[in-house]
Amino acid sequence: MATSTVENYLKEILVITLDDEISKVPMGQIAKVLGVTPGTATSMAKSLERDGWVRYFPRVGVSLTRKGRKLAMNMLRRHRLLETFLVETLGFDWDEIHVEAEELEHAISEKVLEKLDDFLGRPRFDPHGDPIPSKGGMIQQIASKPLSDFEKDTNLRIESIIDQNKEFLRFARKAKLIPGQLFKIIGKEVCADSITLKTSRGKLVNLGFRSAEKVLALPYES
Numbered sequence: 001m002a003t004s005t006v007e008n009y010l011k012e013i014l015v016i017t018l019d020d021e022i023s024k025v026p027m028g029q030i031a032k033v034l035g036v037t038p039g040t041a042t043s044m045a046k047s048l049e050r051d052g053w054v055r056y057f058p059r060v061g062v063s064l065t066r067k068g069r070k071l072a073m074n075m076l077r078r079h080r081l082l083e084t085f086l087v088e089t090l091g092f093d094w095d096e097i098h099v100e101a102e103e104l105e106h107a108i109s110e111k112v113l114e115k116l117d118d119f120l121g122r123p124r125f126d127p128h129g130d131p132i133p134s135k136g137g138m139i140q141q142i143a144s145k146p147l148s149d150f151e152k153d154t155n156l157r158i159e160s161i162i163d164q165n166k167e168f169l170r171f172a173r174k175a176k177l178i179p180g181q182l183f184k185i186i187g188k189e190v191c192a193d194s195i196t197l198k199t200s201r202g203k204l205v206n207l208g209f210r211s212a213e214k215v216l217a218l219p220y221e222s
Contacts, residue, residue, distance in 0.1 A: 002053075004106040007075050008034065009044055010053055013064055014072035018139070019162070024061040070137060077133040078105040080126040081116055087127040088120065094127060094173055095166035129160025129179030129216070147195060147212035152188045156197075156217040157181070163214040175205045177215050 002010075012033050016025045031041035049056040053068035064072060082101040086092040092100065108116075114135070117123075124140060125131055133139045144159040158181045161172050172178065176199060183205070187196030195212050197205040 002071060005044075006048065006051075006053065007071065007106060008102075009048060010064065010068050010072035011075040011079065013054065013062060014069065014076055017064065018141070024057060024063045026061040030062070073133045073137040073139070075105060076139075077135070078108060078113060080130060080132040081113065081120065081123075082108070083126045083128070084120055084123050084132070085116055094169040097127065098164050125160075125179065127179070128162075128164070129158070142218065144216035144218050147185075147197075147207075147215045147217055148209045150185055150217070150219065152185050155182070155184050155220050157220050158183065158215060158217050160216045161214065162216060168211070168214060171211070172215065175207070176203070177205070182220070183217075 009030070013025050013030060016029060016033065017023065027041045027045060028038050030045075031038045034041065036044075045054060045056045045062045048054045048062070048068070052065055053071070054062040054064055056062050079101045082104050083097045086097040086100055087094070117135075123132055131140045131142070142159055147156065150156060158177055158179055160179055161169065161177065163169070182200045183197040185195060186198045186204075187194070189195075190209075193208045193210075195207055195209065197207070199205065
């Protein structure tokens with residue numbers, strides 16, 4: 001039976017694989033996400049390989065085996081369903097749910113998880129706009145792009161927030177940069193590092209390119 005540490009490693013490897021569209025995840029990237037040293041991450045990778053969860057490639061990184069991907073997808077499903085429950089049912093704020101879901105995901109049973117999924121109406125996306133894997137391990141990927149990639153006068157729908165930092169999530173919530181919100185880019189000044197958005201209700205939102213890179217969107221016809 002996998003430990004919570006093993007589950008955390010596999011889940012984060014999967015998330016990086018999905019977000020960056022890569023098959024082999026560098027050890028340094030894993031170490032940074034999990035807050036451990038590269039040496040610790042490498043030692044863990046070798047242990048995971050011995051147990052059949054990953055394949056380890058020296059000086060390259062790791063890739064999930066079929067067994068590892070199955071467990072990782074299950075953990076990601078647990079995490080995102082719990083985040084949805086914490087926000088929609090218990091009223092938690094965005095900046096609180098990640099840590100709470102990290103604690104709960106290792107304890108919840110499959111029976112309770114399925115009841116929770118049914119109770120929530122089988123949501124396809126979590127509060128940040130990230131897709132929730134199905135029970136069978138399928139995940140719906142959306143071809144969204146950072147706000148900074150779009151040109152002036154483009155109508156956009158916010159799809160997801162990729163920065164889970166508490167301060168940025170508070171900023172995003174205050175600025176209404178939340179999944180499903182509609183905006184139009186009315187100004188884009190590269191030299192000034194500035195993008196100006198206008199909501200469907202006429203509110204203006206100004207943000208820099210670094211912040212715009214953390215908000216993913218899709219164009220829509222007005």
